[in-house]
Amino acid sequence: MASHKSAEKRNRQATVQRMRNRAIKTRMKNVIRLVDEAVAAGSVEAAQEALKVAIPVIAKTGCKGTIHKKNASRKVSRLTKRVNNMQAAA
Incomplete structure (x- = not known):
């Protein structure tokens, strides 16, 4: 338990920041999952659209x-490579 006023404030700030970071990371993981699902389904068009949504979200998270x-x-690069390889194969 924090006994100094500044330590109590840091605890409050850390709690807010942790919740914010968790929400941002969850959003990022969701858009990555959408790209992965589109690639797994073999849908080039859907994968490209999902990638267009995912890149800004991942970049902003960084x-x-x-x-x-x-x-x-690295995440953006790997996703892009997966989608491009799928395009080349199709």
């Missing part, structure tokens, strides 16, 4: 510091 910028970049 820019806000919820995940590392390079982690966000």
Whole structure:
């Protein structure tokens, strides 16, 4: 239990930030899942549309510091590569 006023404030701030980060990460995971499902279904058109939605969400998550910028970049790169490989195969 925090006994200093500043420590109590940091606890409150950490709680709010943790909830915010959880919501942002959940949103990011959901858009990634939509891309993965479209790729698994073999739908090129749906995969491209899902990727267009996913890229800004992932980039924003990285820019806000919820995940590392390079982690966000890596996720975007891997998703893009999956969709492009699917296009080439079709």
